[in-house]
Amino acid sequence: MTAKILSPAMSKAPPSNWKNWIGVIPFFLFAILFLFLPSFRLFAGSFINSEGHFTLENLLELFTQPYILNSYWLSIRISAVTALGGGIFGFLLAYSVTVGGLPRALRPALITFSGVASNFAGVPLAFAFVATLGRTGFVTALLKNLFHLNLYDSGFSLYSFVGLSLTYMYFQFPLMVLIMAPALDGLRREWREAAENLGATTMQYWFHIAMPILLPSLLGAMILLFGNAFGAYATAYALTGGALPIITIQIGAQIRGDVLHNPGLGYAMAMGMVIIMAVSLAGYSLLQRKTERWLK
């Protein structure tokens, strides 16, 4: 199959300008088969009712069925909380190794570790957190032995909103470090010197010069973190087994068996997710472009 797809790139092309497009046919064929066709079918399917006729009912139902609305809302809350928490914490970490005055050698170490941690997700991540903060986890036991603090008696559970958020943070804040470290590097020394020569305090420098430059990048990165958490499925499923009905878990249940008793509604649910992801990615790239003007 591969050989067949690739052959046009090598074969002779007719002598006109559009012949150059033949070279990218394999790529477009791949994109159509595995990217456009699946998403287009979901899109089209969300306008079809159980009898096979055109309808807008499914899209309206997204906003009226509490079961679906709650899932979206839970996903949005968990993504927002981990984007904000991971964003702030990741920014502080990136700050500490770039302009924060820590030894230079720590920077590459932190960047490499962030690269690993932002890729360490899904089932292994869930298992690692069970070993850490589960009922008999390492930290749970440590707190009990050292401070006589029983986490699970005080209302904490790893298999709850807070627990899942803490787990998501493990891949959220490293991603923030990876995005913000280059942006913080872009802050030029001359800007700070100029500000100080004019008598600005450190606070004034940060609030009037550094922050306005970094803000679009900071916001953009947090929006990206939001999307990163919003699309997550495996971590939540492995950790809570579906007890926390975030939107990806509901879609998973719909794929396994038509739990909504309306395939079209399932497709509409998926499309709603794609729209939220698209808006967040567009927001990210818009804000990123704004920052690039300064940080070149």
Added chain:
Amino acid sequence: MNDSKQTRKFPFWSWFWFIIGVLYFILPLYATLDFSLRMERGVLSFKAYERAFSDPEFLRTFGYSVILALVTIIVSILITVPTAYWIRLRLPEARRIVEFITLLPFVIPAIILVFGMIYVYSSPLKFPFTNITLMQPLTTFTFGTDILIVGGYMVLGLPYMYRSVDTGMRTVDVRTLTEAAQSLGANWFTIISSVILPNLRTALLSGALLTFAIVVGEVILASFLGVPTFGPYLFLLGQHRAYEPAALTFTTFLLTWAAMGIIQLVTGGQGQTAGAH
């Protein structure tokens, strides 16, 4: 003067946040390692690792994942390299659209991708306007799901693979290389295989390792398409075992470390990040 005061002062808050960050990184890993070594009561041992690695099911599923990863990497390279090359040389007007497509996997999470693939490929391929079946649904036979999962993995790895290849081509100036090879009489096949590909070693290696890291632990596509890979195996093992999953989790982490570490080494710190959450 302010600056000199700044540098002499001990950066307390920087250290504070750094140490919290390191603890957040290390604690779950330490906890997993610690737990995985306690299979035998009272002593630390590698028994969980021995048990986990000697399970024939582990070998089978892990081998399957590695093979899928290799096929994904090879086919991805065969598609992205000629495309990026062609765009640079002959078709700059396609750059925007192709770059847009390579970003789409960020908008379409794996769970949606597999939903759509099952929807499209679970019905048989019919000859247009007739009832003659050309092909059984891809989701119904092993080779079919293998094709689907490799296609899906290529989509998940596409942003990283394409970006590393494209960056690689920018740094080695493929146009000059191509013109030099052409003036020496090389044909297209020779140019791509003996001039372009060797010069893209670093870029290809980092794209390949990222794809490897994504594919080996992947669970969403595999479990919904019913492909017996390592991800679903680890998940199921976690349902009825305690120590072996911890051992395999720690091993997975070391593998990710190795992949990212090599990328850092070969690219000199221009690390990338992927996501298969």
